Amino acid sequence: MKYVASKDRYKNMKYNRCGNSGLKLPAVSLGLWHNFGNNDNFENSRTMIRKAFDLGITHFDLANNYGPPAGSAEENFGRILKTDLAGYRDELVISTKAGYGMWEGPYGDWGSRKYLISSLDQSLKRLGVDYVDIFYHHRPDPNTPIEETMGALDSIVRQGKALYVGISNYNSEQTKEALAVLKDLGTPCLIHQPSYSMFNRWVEDDGLLDLLEDEGVGSIVFSPLSQGLLTDKYLKGIPSNSRAGGSSQFLNDKDITEEKLNKVRSLNEIASSRNQTLAQMALAWVLRRGRVTSVLVGASRASQIEENVKIVENLDFSDEELAKIEAILKA
Template structure:
């Protein structure tokens, strides 16, 4: 059956301008870090992508190494573009990244011009695209001058392989240096992608101020703290969860008694707001307008629907914010 996008796809989604740029991003974006690779069921991934677009999610975030295996998320996304979403390409923001290990030898990771340009060429081929909308340096390279890394991003834009450039996992001071170099080259930094959630607030220690100072947008990954900020852990650690030992990124040692008690209290507050814990957590990340978009992951369509519904209640009373701070202390 030929896919036809919903005629009401823009009715409910909220779109925020990325910094001082002309680009707007959906308040909720979809990341293809997990559950869209070669080891996953294609039809489930396709269903999540199509439902996301029908809900107004226009931004799809990838990286060269997403899968598993590495590269397979881009391949899967390319297949859905070809079969279903290609006609809507100009309505979509597609991003990818390079910086983490992707292939053998000295050029398969980090931030050299060789790695970034070679990686993007591979990504474009996997997805069947002429260009991506945003291309990121996925992490700072301690051994490559920032002038080279930023020069590569500038060259990529001038070659027409990306419309905008971004950074991910850069500290406040590294971001300040990168922004300055890019500005001098004439390719402004569009966006920064840091980890950020109620349980991980490192960007409040300076990075948010740098982004505000230079008019750079932000998109928060792991806004649900790898699933900790969902009702999944309210009653303990389920056997099929990431924290049960099935993920290299989250395990049982991350679920302390203190953290579990925090999650239970936050869940009670969310319920008093008429939201799930996941919905309140997304609303909290987006509070005040300093974060452009919250980047969600998903393993099924219902999770995407639940997360997008967070946009129905983004406002917090002062006493609610005070209660969250008290719980997190």
């Protein structure tokens, strides 16, 4: 049966202006880092993307090496775009990135002009589109001049291969340098994508959020749930089928101390008093005070996306709630 998007898809989503630009992003965006590769169930991936769009999620975040195998998340999203979402292309914000290892040899990694432009050309073919809305440099390259890397991003916009450009995983000093180069080139940086959560607050300590706010640059954060730790999954221990219970390089049982679990339980009590799940509260907390444009969520099933989107019903915190959360996190 031909897919037809919900007529109410924009009714309950909140859209935030991205920095000083004219672009608005949904408060919740869908990341395709996990569960959209060839090793995953394609029909489940398709169902999740349809559900996300029906719920007002217009932004889909990819990278050249998402899968596994690398490239397959873009290929699968391209298939879904062609079969289901082709008529809605102008309602979508599609982003991709390059900066980590993608192919063998000296030209498939880091931040050279050669790598970034070649990688995006490959991504466009996999996605089946003429341009992406946002193209990021995925991580800083200590061995390539920032002028070359940012110059490649500028060229990409001028060639019509991306409407906007951004950076990811840059600290405040690296960001300041990149923003200055892009500004001089006449292609301002639209957005920064750092990691950020209740348990990972480096963007506050580093001054990155302050810098982005001062410079009028948007932000979209990844891993807002600390790889699942800020959910109800670990309230009663470490399930054998969880990320920490398996062989994940991003979260293992050593990361889940009794001290951290006690914080999770205390945070869950506050979430319950707000009529939210712990995950919903953790996502809303990241978006507090309007300093973050959008929060990137991952999913393994459509119902998780439905639950995450419900945060727009309760994004506000009282001063008392914020103080209690802060006391728990700093204990």
